[in-house]
Amino acid sequence: MATWKNLDTLASYSKLAELKGHVDIADAMAGEKGAERVKKYSTPMAAGLAYNYAAKQIDETVLDALAKLADEAELIEKFQELYNGAVINTGEKRMVLHHLARKQQGDAVVVDGVDKREFYVAQQKKAADFANKVHAGEITNENGEKFTSVVQIGIGGSDLGPRALYIALENWAKANNTFKMEAKFISNVDPDDAAAVLASVDLAHSLFIVVSKSGTTLETLTNEAFVKNALVKAGLNPSKHMLAVTSETSPLAKSEDYLTAIFMDDYIGGRYSSVSGVGGAILSLAFGPEVFAQILEGAAAEDTLATNKNILENPDMLDALIGVYERNVQGYPATAVLPYSQALSRFPAHLQQCDMESNGKSVNRFGEPVDYVTGPVIFGEPGTNGQHSFYQLLHQGTDIVPLQFIGFKKSQLGVDVDIENSTSQQKLCANVAAQIVAFACGKKDENLNKDFKGGRPSSIIIGEELTPASLGALLAHFENKIMFQGFLWNLNSFDQEGVQLGKVLAKRVLAHDTDGALKVYSDLLDI
Numbered sequence: 001m002a003t004w005k006n007l008d009t010l011a012s013y014s015k016l017a018e019l020k021g022h023v024d025i026a027d028a029m030a031g032e033k034g035a036e037r038v039k040k041y042s043t044p045m046a047a048g049l050a051y052n053y054a055a056k057q058i059d060e061t062v063l064d065a066l067a068k069l070a071d072e073a074e075l076i077e078k079f080q081e082l083y084n085g086a087v088i089n090t091g092e093k094r095m096v097l098h099h100l101a102r103k104q105q106g107d108a109v110v111v112d113g114v115d116k117r118e119f120y121v122a123q124q125k126k127a128a129d130f131a132n133k134v135h136a137g138e139i140t141n142e143n144g145e146k147f148t149s150v151v152q153i154g155i156g157g158s159d160l161g162p163r164a165l166y167i168a169l170e171n172w173a174k175a176n177n178t179f180k181m182e183a184k185f186i187s188n189v190d191p192d193d194a195a196a197v198l199a200s201v202d203l204a205h206s207l208f209i210v211v212s213k214s215g216t217t218l219e220t221l222t223n224e225a226f227v228k229n230a231l232v233k234a235g236l237n238p239s240k241h242m243l244a245v246t247s248e249t250s251p252l253a254k255s256e257d258y259l260t261a262i263f264m265d266d267y268i269g270g271r272y273s274s275v276s277g278v279g280g281a282i283l284s285l286a287f288g289p290e291v292f293a294q295i296l297e298g299a300a301a302e303d304t305l306a307t308n309k310n311i312l313e314n315p316d317m318l319d320a321l322i323g324v325y326e327r328n329v330q331g332y333p334a335t336a337v338l339p340y341s342q343a344l345s346r347f348p349a350h351l352q353q354c355d356m357e358s359n360g361k362s363v364n365r366f367g368e369p370v371d372y373v374t375g376p377v378i379f380g381e382p383g384t385n386g387q388h389s390f391y392q393l394l395h396q397g398t399d400i401v402p403l404q405f406i407g408f409k410k411s412q413l414g415v416d417v418d419i420e421n422s423t424s425q426q427k428l429c430a431n432v433a434a435q436i437v438a439f440a441c442g443k444k445d446e447n448l449n450k451d452f453k454g455g456r457p458s459s460i461i462i463g464e465e466l467t468p469a470s471l472g473a474l475l476a477h478f479e480n481k482i483m484f485q486g487f488l489w490n491l492n493s494f495d496q497e498g499v500q501l502g503k504v505l506a507k508r509v510l511a512h513d514t515d516g517a518l519k520v521y522s523d524l525l526d527i
């Protein structure tokens with residue numbers, strides 16, 4: 001069994017801390033030295049991706065210290081315990097099994113006589129069979145007409161991941177003739193969200209997937225009622241238009257009001273649930289079950305890489321270690337995720353939840369306060385749009401923000417134009433290459449307003465094209481990075497107690513059980 005210790009009690013961490021400011025990235029990335037680094041500091045990921053970390057503040061000495069930290073913190077042993085079914089989520093006393101939804105990585109995990117891998121596969125098959133029947137016109141509306149669109153009702157992990165993945169593959173599916181149904185999403189309890197989505201679909205030909213693991217989330221239940229109301233008003237029977245994705249123990253599971261129910265369980269956290277029925281139902285309906293299966297294969301292949309003890313052959317663990325070096329030794333407060341791909345426009349939003357809900361903690365996995373900083377603030381936007389927005393601060397602001405670029409050689413649709421001797425895709429890629437070097441090397445100017453100090457670290461994940469498999473690999477890469485960072489910080493990355501207090505107070509406001517500041521705010525907002 002691995003031992004769980006706070007980061008600052010590890011001897012290898014004290015050694016790493018001595019390496020603050022060890023690499024001057026502006027110097028390291030200049031000239032031929034820089035060219036050699038870019039060729040050298042790259043490691044393959046699954047599905048043809050590669051993680052290039054040449055522009056990070058690393059060299060052989062730092063990498064050696066990171067390898068020792070990985071060993072002392074027993075990162076691989078902890079990952080093995082996780083996928084073999086140990087109770088890693090100490091707060092909620094639960095196992096953490098999202099990896100099993102894509103592949104059997106280790107031992108069979110059996111709970112109450114049920115093999116969990118078999119359970120997840122059976123639920124995926126249920127979602128696939130349902131989707132195939134909808135596509136074949138075997139499940140139709142009451143008039144026997146085919147459904148043409150699908151709307152997911154859910155919030156947080158029941159929205160962000162599936163939405164990001166849908167947007168990521170919409171154009172790819174159209175270009176590859178696997179696009180089956182348009183998908184939309186309702187998440188916010190703001191009535192304008194549901195109203196706008198409902199106004200944009202043809203109700204009579206729409207399916208609605210109510211997604212809530214707990215089956216108790218206020219926003220989702222409210223939006224479900226909103227949709228049911230609209231269906232009834234349109235003379236339609238909600239139970240012929242709705243299905244549920246939930247856990248077997250949730251209130252939704254007991255309802256007869258759905259065409260079908262696809263189940264998940266408490267061992268897959270909401271923010272890790274895109275690979276369960278939470279993502280599986282909508283993505284199978286939108287693109288076909290085969291496309292969803294390719295996402296799972298890409299994720300599984302990345303998970304297998306994440307079991308490698310050698311940090312240079314384990315891109316997920318290496319990314320995590322470099323991130324901890326940047327956060328705890330260099331003292332950087334945030335990380336920007338910058339995909340040079342419009343298809344990944346909602347991927348940073350998904351990672352915000354995945355990372356910050358997992359590692360935004362001040363106590364360790366035993367409930368004791370930690371004396372070091374933990375998860376950074378995560379934010380991001382697709383390039384090149386971000387360049388014309390917040391990059392000013394990234395280049396010349398007083399804080400250094402490490403950057404995670406993502407770029408692909410080919411566009412998904414392949415529709416392009418050649419203007420001034422370059423295509424739009426080439427312009428996109430030229431910009432990401434330019435930004436890496438600009439951030440790292442900077443540019444001297446006597447006018448300090450125009451001076452770029454450089455020394456701003458970045459990595460880039462490069463792929464041929466964003467496909468279902470490379471998207472799955474990308475998803476798993478960040479999930480595994482977050483997991484390894486949680487291990488390093490000795491956190492429980494799999495609960496989210498910090499979201500509870502606001503929910504409790506909101507309930508009190510709605511019940512008019514308020515006093516003090518809460519009462520005055522309630523009055524100001526006319527509640």
Ligand SMILES: O=P(O)(O)OC[C@H]1O[C@](O)(CO)[C@@H](O)[C@@H]1O
Nearest residue numbers: 156157158212213214217270499
């Ligand atoms: O799927 P559910 O149970 O409706 O939960 C939705 C989201 O709410 C949270 O619990 C946070 O409020 C997330 O962790 C989760 O993804």
